[in-house]
Amino acid sequence: MRISDTDLRLLRVFQAVVRSGSFAAAQNALNVTLSAVSNHIAALKQRVGYRVCQRGRAGFRLTPQGESLFLYSEQLFTSIEEFQEKAKDLKGELSGELRIGVIDNTITDPSSHSRADAGQDRRAGRRGTGFHHQRGFARIARKAS
Structure with missing residues (x-):
């Protein structure tokens, strides 16, 4: 058939x-x-x-x-x-599913490394997301334009 x-x-x-x-x-x-x-x-x-x-x-x-x-x-x-x-x-087009998971306390927890790193970014004059993976595998930061 x-x-x-x-x-x-x-x-x-x-x-x-x-x-x-x-x-x-x-x-x-x-x-x-x-x-x-x-x-x-x-x-x-x-x-x-x-x-x-x-x-x-x-x-x-x-x-x-x-x-x-x-x-x-x-x-x-x-x-x-x-x-x-x-x-x-x-x-070359993106396709498929993108799943994003967020743990609420990661950014708001004062003892979190990512919050401390965000302060370092601001003191260094860089604007960014303030998210740094604890083991250094990923660093997401936007440079000031």
Whole structure:
């Protein structure tokens, strides 16, 4: 099976239905009509050649093939995201997550080395952040412009 943009769209709708647990909930998540969701799932069924889910009075549930397709689609979209990040890296653009953690007492604690270092920066005529890693691995200081 060759994957087209339409197939990707159908798989994204399928993922939304599975994550939401119903067609109606997926309708709200995707901001489309219920018939649009139903049409996409019917088109996906036709495209792959088997039923991916069952719905009725008992509710929504995946067929065994649908469970496998869902797992494979998750892998596909994860691979696409990784590809996009790596392609951006080649271009030199920053991508990915940046997580910053701050411990509140580091700057406000009078006995902290970083607070003492900040005073040294000011006495030396340099404006800076006043943050110096205790072991000297990092020094962040802005010089006066």
